[in-house]
Amino acid sequence: MRFDARLGLAIAAGKLSAASIRWLGRGGGTALPGVLSNGLDPDVLDKLAARVPGGCIVVAGTNGKTTTSRILAETLERAGFGVIHNRSGSNLVRGITAAFTEQVSLGGQPAGEIAVIETDEAAFPEVVRRTKPRLIMLLNLFRDQLDRYGELDTIARNWRETLDGLDPSQTLLINADDPTLAAISEDSPAQRLTFGFRECQYTLDHLPHAADAAVCRRCGASLIYDELYLSHLGAYHCDQCGYQRPDLTFGARDITLDGLDSGSLVLETDQESLAIQGRLPGLYNLYNVTAAAAAGLVLGMPGEVVQAAIGDFQAAFGRIERVQVNGRTLVLVLIKNPTGFNEVLRTLAMSEMTDPVLILINDLDADGRDVSWLWDVDAEHLAAVEAPLYTGGIRSGDMAVRLKYGGIPPERIIPLGDVAEALDPFIETIPEGGTAFVLPTYTAMLRLRELLHRRGSVQMFWEQ
């Protein structure tokens, strides 16, 4: 391989800055090295991606991309592959570039045979253009509280353009239960494979408020759901033009949720069926498991490796995490957006647990500065939960009011202060040996982990 001086310099800069940022204790060093490398060689990501012998896999979606890409990376590692992966969830172009410069030699030799890249929705077109993935996984598109007017439409339009520009050597693996994804992938020249729920006992009676109304992308009529599983995901058809959910290449059935601890399903293809058991709660995680297992099979991984990787999987940074503090267990569940929040509340309500819950709402840029989105969440799910509900964070008052107007008796709602002020009073309410749930927004989770780290309870995320 010819030595590329510019590329070599870019890689060296990326590696040095990541090391020095960590040494200075300033944080994970997950994005700045990418900024530096990109500045020195704007094509660094294209060049490095092209040198990965087994090619790149890109994972995109509003919710579940970190969990899904981690399960897939773990599956590939178990099968003996060296995997390049933006593990800390730094999923913009600069973060992805940083992950690549970290995981190659100074001469530009990749330290792995295959790359699993989680990408942000807005960065998806550029990441696909630069890394020319062999496999693209699309999980879902939900409305986010950070969306400006019409942003979801724009993302769908940009994704469609990207998919239309693929070639037949590339493979698309999409969640067919999401009508938007099914529609925008229809005309792609890539080979399209699908996954979804073939049969599921957990259904919704109507579209949640946080979901956008599902409209047939072919003719504009309202879609009819034969089954609705989560937000706007389900089995659907259009009465007007006959459009319907595409056939499932990978269909999940026998879907079972076991409280807050685990779930299981059977993944069916034309040739085989694979029983899968995972230690991840909630229907939303079973979508992630379905996606990751399907991708593993597409990549030719043996069924037992897929089963074992999912069976042993530990949740990604803060998605669901169990932490020991003073002899008590805190279950941390990140709240990302209205749909994610709804599913967490639905999972808590279905488990019939009575442990204390602390909801931490911040309103910094990464959380969404406008807390109006709390009103798009169905807090009503918690009315049936016989647990004390504490609120904290910069906007603990807004969350407390949301719960009250959701029909939770005010005496069960206890507003506390910001994350640092709320933590100890909350822990004191948990009996010795007991369990409690903490549901923080993004920056509240960072703050919470920082506080727990000081007590030695959690590792910081770049150490995982």
Place this chain on the structure above:
Amino acid sequence: MKLTICWLYGDTMNIYGDRGNVLALAQRCRWRGIEAEITTLGVGEELDPDAYDIFFWGGGQDREQIPVSSDILGPKGETLKALLEDGAPMLSVCGGYQLLGKHYHPYGEEQLPGLGFFDAWSEAGPERFIGNVVVDSGRFGTLVGFENHSGLTFLGPTAEALGRIRVGRGNNGQDGTEGCIRLNTLGCYLHGALLPKNPAVTDFLIKAAIKRRYGVEELEPLEDDLEVIAHQQAIKRAVATG
């Protein structure tokens, strides 16, 4: 007693947590033993002048506002305007507020006629106002919310502003006013949602409704501890970020 809340165009104009306003109206009725029903009224559906007690009209995207604007012209708009002139209470936010004025001029599009209930008009502005807002209003004390609009609203000589901006940009970023109030109808740019954190406004609307329907003057007070905490937190936050 029973009150029926009409959520105008609730199926299309429902962004930024507007549902919170409708929930607040319904719950504060129920907590007082007043039965409350929420119905949405969409494009093409007739407005029965005797069916509703409180109206809510929220915001939408420009492209959603065009069919609504043509729907509100003609008999439906006349009925609605007559109800508001008669003292029917309404809260309108953002897009709904703009359409209660004389006209709205979106960017690069034709001017949309409004209902002309407020002596006010709106036009697309060059900048988007996004952030926490605190308003000093004579009638309701301080109001807190979150604005997110590029439309600018200007009040005519006979219009009364809802209040003066303490933090934020308000109607147009120039004259220090926010919102408009006439009879029992309020228009403003305050999301958040507005009513749960500003219970004085919610109760004003409910009180006007029970007086108009049942001739009842008294509204039982409620315990508002949590609402006060959220309200005070929002003021603190607005001052820190504004």
